[in-house]
Amino acid sequence: MKGFIFLGLCISPFYFAQQVGQDSIKTQEISGVKLLRKLPVTKEIINVKRDLDNRNLGQDLPILLKNQTSVETTSDAGNGVGYTGLKIRGVDGTRINIMLNGVPFNDSESQGAFFVNTPDITSSASNIVIQRGVGTSSNGVASFGASVNILTQEPSEKSYFSTQNSVGSFNTHKHSFEVGTGSLLNGKLSMMARYSIIKSDGYIDRAFSDLSSYNFTAVYKNGNTKLKFMTFGGKEKTYQAWNGISKEQYETNPTYNSSGEIYDANGNIVGYYNNETDNYKQQHYHLLWEQRFNDQWNLNTTLHYTKGQGYYDNYKSDQKFSKYGLPALIVNDSIRIERGDLIRQKWMDNHFYGVVSELNGQLERWNLNFGVVANQYYGDHFGRITSGSNLQQVILPFEYYRNHAIKNEVSGYAKALYKIDNFEVFGDLQLRHIDYKSKVDQASLEEAPEFSKKYSFFNPKVGVNYHLGAGVLYLSYANAHREPVRSDLKENNEIRPEQLHDFELGYHHNFGDLYLSANLYYMLYRDQLVLTGALNDVGAHLHQNVGKSYRRGLEISAKYRLNEKWNALANLAFSQNKNKDYKIETANGTESLGNTTIAFSPNFIGNFTLNYLPVKNLELSWSHKAVGKQYINNTQTEEFKLKPYYLSDFVATYKTQWGKTDIGLHLMVNNIFNTRYTNYGADYGVPYYYAQARANFLAGVSLRFN
Secondary structure, eight states, rough: HHHHHHHHHHSSSOOOTTTGGGGGSSSSOTTTHHHHHHHSSOOEEEEHHHGGGOSSOOOOOHTTTTTSSSSSEESSSSSSSSSEEEEEETBBBBEEEHHHHTTEOOOTTTTOOOOSSSSGGGGGGGEEEESSSSSSSSSSOOSSSSSEEEOOOOOOOOEEEEEEEEGGGEEEEEEEEEEEHHHHHBEEEEEEEEEEEEEESSSTTTTTEEEEEEEEEEEEETEEEEEEEEEEEEEEEEEEOSOOHHHHHHOTTOOOTTTEEHHHHOOOOOETTTTOOOEEEEEEEEEEOOOOOSSSSSEEEEEEEEEEEEEEEEEEEEEEEHHHHHHHHEETTTEEOOOOEEEEEEEEEEEEEEEEEEEEETTTTTTEEEEEEEEEEHHHHHEEEEEEESSEEEEEEEEEEEEEEEEEEEEEEEEEEEEEEEEEEEEEEEEEEEEEEEEEOOOOOOOOHHHOEEEEEEEEEEEEEEETTTTEEEEEEEEEOOOOOOOHHOOOOTTEEEEEEEEEEEEEOOOOSEEEEEEEEEEEEEOOOEEEEEEESSOOOOEEESSSSEEEEEEEEEEEEESSSSEEEEEEEEEEEEEEEEEEEETTTEEEOOOOOOTTSSEEEEEOOOEOSTTEEEEEEEEEEEEEOOSSSSSOOOEEEEEEEEEEEEEEEEEETTEEEEEEEEEEEEEETTTEEEEEEEEEESSSEEEEEOSSSEEEEEEEEE
């Protein structure tokens, strides 16, 4: 029945849509976005206030983006609070370039984007720009599936105080408070600040989240000069839920969490360690100087610094002391005890700083953009034994490993768009150099990554637009390279960087009440670092080079306004994602499995949203999402297949004014048909699954005092 509803909704292609239609033209023009709109790349620009605010009740940003084209998301805790994951075109988050106002946001070593460290960042955003495929040259890690640039709000010219408060399933609640000074010093200075608290017990057992975040922005304008200082960050404590569960557990007890299991001498579970948690604090500082020289030229330069520090805590049962460099316990000069239960902490203490600078020019037929980037990352990794059994001979805490890493990156790019009659020709050249070293100061058998790598990449891109009345036809080619992440180098020091050739052909047209967009893509990889399904010791998926592989597909989207009360949004993505001649190692040697589907790459993703405004100030939205089959590893065997799934959400929002106060009432019901599903897994020799929440809700009240 549910699948039939979705199929019926999608039969009529004139309803298909995404949030990059004609309405996006009205969004605030922020530096870089104006040029991006013109470029022959596959993109969508999301107005956060219009498109995401009604759903922003406590869930993480990736979950709020789940209905965008070719996007799939997952959540460790199952309900979208805490650690969440984002994939675009089947490409995992470590290979999606995330930026905040053009400043790199991905972690330099893992290249992941951990939004849990800056919860409720959506409340400080104005627009989110998603480029699918390689896109244009940008300021962070190489984009191998997409790039996402989060553009933050500017302080309001009028003073205000606002608060958002919501509660919901699994004891989830969010409280956010924001204040703006309005214009000061004759309109030259304005400031705003936000503080948020988000807590949840999670859908998965003990997978609680205790999150807080802040944002402070000050802007000073004087003539053609603008200075902007922004500091933001957060603190998180989450119970670990990254192990997954077996097929039997998924079918009988899908909320089970094996993290923190405590065993007796016979191997029976007798309890759970209550502090099996991840603890991390991150602080960001950005100082922007924007200088407008004349009507043609402007310069934007940002100095940035990020400080991160934290650890995760583990109970480890019956461990060999020698594994951690611990001495044996000698009892009565004759009994030698070499094992015991341990509590360990793995720490990170890191710094990331640099400069990002862009020069923009517009000369008659030319749009020009030049950029330079210089960043350095310095990080310490170390482990401590904090307590345990049979440790009388040790002074605690005992440090059992320490290593540090330095990663330097320098890059520069030049972009040009030239208009000839109905054509616009685009060129983009980027040079990127990375010097990445990891040195062991103190080693254990468990942690000893040591390497020194240098990579130099040249990434050219070309494209052309052809304007057909209210429509635009575009064709582009982009070449990109990307270095391996720390965990991949730790597992295999000989792992190679990957290369991508991305071809995009698209067309978008505005018919008035109907906006249509369609594109074909072909992404040809060499040495693609695909997910293997295996996990490292912190629940992160490992990659491997697979020689030649490709992703190709068709993406269709549209927006249709029937009348003042009804409008519809939808998008469809059909794809093939293949390893060419995939090989595995068996007891009999190397075996070829032929062409296999790349892990975690669904062949279909579809979204449909129907919006209805029955009376003034009331908006009802019914969203549908369908995802096709995918596989946990690259063998394409039935045992490791994740089944297709269908989800449906309902959102109701009522907004009104009482004097100078804006009032909003919000209700969101996720997975209204109570579907049991999983969209992520792990390969432990047998498949493991991450169960996602069944029917759940969030309800909230927002107030703004002007």
